Amino acid sequence: MAKARVTMEVGNDSVAVITIFNPPVNALAIPILAGLKEKYDEAMRRNDVRAIVLTGEGGRFSGGFDINVFEKVHKTGDISLLPDVSVDLLVNRIEDAKKPSVAAIEGLALGGGLELALGCHARISTPKAQLGLPELTLGIIPGFGGTQRLPRLVGLKKAIEMMLLSKSMTSDEGNKLGLIDAIVCAEDLLKVSRLWALNIAERHKPWTRSLHKADKIGSPPEALEILRISRQQAKQTARNMPQHQACLDVIEAGVLNGGYHGVLKEAKVFKELVQSDTSKALVHVFFSQRITSKVPGVTDVGLKSRHVKKVAVIGGGLMGSGIATALILGNFHVILKEINAEYLLKGMKTIEGNVRGLVTRGKLAHEEAEKALSMLKGVSDYSEFKDVDMVIEAVVENVSLKQTIFRDIEEACPPHCILATNTSTINLDVIGGRTAQHRIVGAHFFSPAHVMPLLEIVRANKTSAQVILDLMTVGKAIKKVPVVVGNCTGFAVNRTFFPYTQAAHLLVNLGVDAFRIDRVISNFGLPVGPFQLQDLAGYGVAVAVKKQFADAFHDRIFLSPLVELLIKSGRNGKNNGKGYYTYEKGNKPKPDPSVLPIIEESRRLTNIMPGGKPISVSDEEILEMVLFPVVNEACRVIDDGIVVRASDLDIASILGMSFPSYRGGIVFWADNVGPSFIYRSLEKWSDLYGNFFKPSRFLEERAAKGIPLSAPSSTPSASRSRL
Numbered sequence: 189m190a191k192a193r194v195t196m197e198v199g200n201d202s203v204a205v206i207t208i209f210n211p212p213v214n215a216l217a218i219p220i221l222a223g224l225k226e227k228y229d230e231a232m233r234r235n236d237v238r239a240i241v242l243t244g245e246g247g248r249f250s251g252g253f254d255i256n257v258f259e260k261v262h263k264t265g266d267i268s269l270l271p272d273v274s275v276d277l278l279v280n281r282i283e284d285a286k287k288p289s290v291a292a293i294e295g296l297a298l299g300g301g302l303e304l305a306l307g308c309h310a311r312i313s314t315p316k317a318q319l320g321l322p323e324l325t326l327g328i329i330p331g332f333g334g335t336q337r338l339p340r341l342v343g344l345k346k347a348i349e350m351m352l353l354s355k356s357m358t359s360d361e362g363n364k365l366g367l368i369d370a371i372v373c374a375e376d377l378l379k380v381s382r383l384w385a386l387n388i389a390e391r392h393k394p395w396t397r398s399l400h401k402a403d404k405i406g407s408p409p410e411a412l413e414i415l416r417i418s419r420q421q422a423k424q425t426a427r428n429m430p431q432h433q434a435c436l437d438v439i440e441a442g443v444l445n446g447g448y449h450g451v452l453k454e455a456k457v458f459k460e461l462v463q464s465d466t467s468k469a470l471v472h473v474f475f476s477q478r479i480t481s482k483v484p485g486v487t488d489v490g491l492k493s494r495h496v497k498k499v500a501v502i503g504g505g506l507m508g509s510g511i512a513t514a515l516i517l518g519n520f521h522v523i524l525k526e527i528n529a530e531y532l533l534k535g536m537k538t539i540e541g542n543v544r545g546l547v548t549r550g551k552l553a554h555e556e557a558e559k560a561l562s563m564l565k566g567v568s569d570y571s572e573f574k575d576v577d578m579v580i581e582a583v584v585e586n587v588s589l590k591q592t593i594f595r596d597i598e599e600a601c602p603p604h605c606i607l608a609t610n611t612s613t614i615n616l617d618v619i620g621g622r623t624a625q626h627r628i629v630g631a632h633f634f635s636p637a638h639v640m641p642l643l644e645i646v647r648a649n650k651t652s653a654q655v656i657l658d659l660m661t662v663g664k665a666i667k668k669v670p671v672v673v674g675n676c677t678g679f680a681v682n683r684t685f686f687p688y689t690q691a692a693h694l695l696v697n698l699g700v701d702a703f704r705i706d707r708v709i710s711n712f713g714l715p716v717g718p719f720q721l722q723d724l725a726g727y728g729v730a731v732a733v734k735k736q737f738a739d740a741f742h743d744r745i746f747l748s749p750l751v752e753l754l755i756k757s758g759r760n761g762k763n764n765g766k767g768y769y770t771y772e773k774g775n776k777p778k779p780d781p782s783v784l785p786i787i788e789e790s791r792r793l794t795n796i797m798p799g800g801k802p803i804s805v806s807d808e809e810i811l812e813m814v815l816f817p818v819v820n821e822a823c824r825v826i827d828d829g830i831v832v833r834a835s836d837l838d839i840a841s842i843l844g845m846s847f848p849s850y851r852g853g854i855v856f857w858a859d860n861v862g863p864s865f866i867y868r869s870l871e872k873w874s875d876l877y878g879n880f881f882k883p884s885r886f887l888e889e890r891a892a893k894g895i896p897l898s899a900p901s902s903t904p905s906a907s908r909s910r911l
């Protein structure tokens with residue numbers, strides 16, 4: 189690969205074009221920043237340069253500061269690896285220079301990339317460029333002056349929204365708000381930018397130093413009110429994360445004491461946050477998410493994905509209609525099959541509702557919705573299956589029904605057609621039976637399928653690499669993050685998190701309050717606790733899943749009768765408005781005290797409270813007793829080779845189970861807590877409360893040797909891997 193560099197060319201018009209070259213996103217790596225300083229110094233020195241145009245090679249301005257540097261800081265603890273850019277380059281060399289700069293933006297300008305552009309005296313962009321400051325998603329704040337200059341260009345409210353929600357804007361919107369001075373086609377970008385730069389030099393166009401602008405941030409009382417409201421909102425939406433409040437503090441410093449003061453404070457806070465646990469976790473997530481698309485034996489063997497145009501979805505229930513929605517939104521022709529006209533109509537209506545709901549919430553344009561719906565066709569037999577490229581079966585979790593369907597579709601579909609099942613727990617080898625095994629694959633979506641970002645792609649013994657690659661491509665096209673996993677009961681995510689609900693039930697039967705457990709877990713950062721989650725999923729799912737796991741992992745199951753007792757008493761969770769909580773339209777779910785006698789009945793039946801008395805545990809112990817068994821199962825999943833690498837399980841836990849991303853995922857979090865502590869705790873509880881807590885061999889080994897759970901195994905993976 190060509191070396192990262194910054195070039196400068198001076199034209200006959202006396203404009204120096206400084207270009208960043210660091211594919212694929214022109215990240216601002218240390219040598220790039222050094223190159224920029226050097227070229228700016230040269231441009232200032234040279235008498236034949238009157239103005240500067242700053243741009244990026246290859247259709248992208250810049251994706252921001254090189255995130256690899258943060259990773260290095262996290263690994264070494266050496267904060268001096270971060271260069272001084274904000275004052276040294278942005279303020280001194282660009283903004284306060286005696287020659288004007290114009291940013292010529294194509295494709296994207298994100299993070300430090302946009303901040304470079306903000307330091308310039310004008311910005312010209314191509315249509316549809318993506319402009320944003322997504323630093324908070326990395327646990328940090330903008331560090332090259334973005335917290336100060338963006339509010340001064342687009343207004344405080346908009347800038348706060350862009351930074352706190354990491355929401356980018358298009359050049360069109362930027363143009364309306366004052367971030368972008370002109371929009372031109374890519375062919376004209378440099379020509380117009382050069383002229384613009386010269387016009388600034390000749391004072392025909394304004395020489396704007398955005399750090400010194402004050403007209404868009406309002407009076408201090410107005411600004412402080414906006415900041416107060418934003419702080420309140422961030423308290424609700426960004427619990428347990430320091431960067432949101434820190435960002436608002438830094439903005440406030442600039443509002444009250446001037447932009448330059450704000451820049452200095454920003455630089456200080458930026459460095460502190462880079463060293464925070466949140467940043468370590470979120471940078472880990474950034475790279476781990478990208479590495480999921482590298483699957484040994486699939487993406488490194490020279491295969492090209494085949495073109496999938498038409499997909500059949502079997503089953504128009506909650507999952508099937510969600511999957512069909514995601515597919516039509518991704519521009520795939522979809523055939524939805526149901527067993528009769530009534531069910532079909534219901535499925536089609538759900539899909540329509542999903543799509544129109546996006547329009548109502550402003551997430552989809554009306555025309556896009558109409559186009560998506562035109563890609564959908566409902567059928568009640570297999571006659572239309574003769575030219576489909578992929579089938580995704582999404583019927584109820586019934587083994588014999590699924591086996592029949594797979595026999596039928598093998599006959600009805602063309603030989604190249606991929607045969608996928610959306611089962612969430614059933615072993616693929618059981619479903620497929622004698623079906624052409626190389627074509628069978630698991631396409632495990634998470635509910636609601638058109639919203640949740642994870643697609644677990646399950647590779648059975650004989651699934652071909654081509655089929656995996658094709659499904660990965662389809663997954664990406666419908667904006668999912670595909671994670672390829674091996675075949676076993678529950679696959680990677682549900683298997684890992686099965687002990688989560690089990691542990692919660694065990695604790696309740698030991699006398700701990702169910703609502704307290706839910707509170708502890710949601711304070712930790714999961715959106716809802718295990719009992720509310722059970723309410724949301726419906727108890728039918730809980731019963732079916734328990735059976736699957738009891739069959740597969742009988743050595744570590746806790747059989748609580750509680751869900752069956754709830755069903756017997758006429759409860760079915762959110763579905764019928766009655767679960768552990770009560771559900772009324774427009775109100776938050778409320779703990780239902782009338783569930784307590786049912787819980788008592790369960791305790792009486794299991795009779796596991798030591799001495800018949802509830803155990804006494806702290807909130808911290810509750811958290812550990814629920815999550816350490818999950819870590820324990822994660823260890824088995826890693827040890828069995830169900831995931832390619834431990835970090836895949838981090839991404840799967842975040843995107844499939846809503847494990848808080850700022851804790852880095854289940855394995856990353858466990859390594860932070862310490863395998864040895866987790867091992868000792870599980871061992872203690874297994875002595876007290878039984879086999880459910882028994883530490884796995886993998887955890888025991890790692891704890892004894894002091895090796896992180898995420899470290900690659902020394903055993904050759906080929907002997908163990910199910911992938």
Ligand SMILES: C[C@H](O)CC(=O)SCCNC(=O)CCNC(=O)[C@H](O)C(C)(C)COP(=O)(O)OP(=O)(O)OC[C@H]1O[C@@H](n2cnc3c(N)ncnc32)[C@H](O)[C@@H]1OP(=O)(O)O
Binds near residue numbers: 252254255332475479
């Ligand atoms: C001081 C400053 O305020 C601090 C900062 O600037 S922090 C950085 C802020 N910028 C960001 O957060 C943007 C991060 N990047 C992205 O969102 C996306 O990569 C993108 C929208 C730029 C491109 O997306 P897409 O085309 O799908 O490509 P994607 O697969 O994500 O990335 C391509 C490669 O570029 C790398 N990359 C992307 N942005 C990078 C960055 N800022 N630094 C280092 N590497 C980066 C990715 O790791 C990936 O590497 P790989 O091919 O080895 O896996």
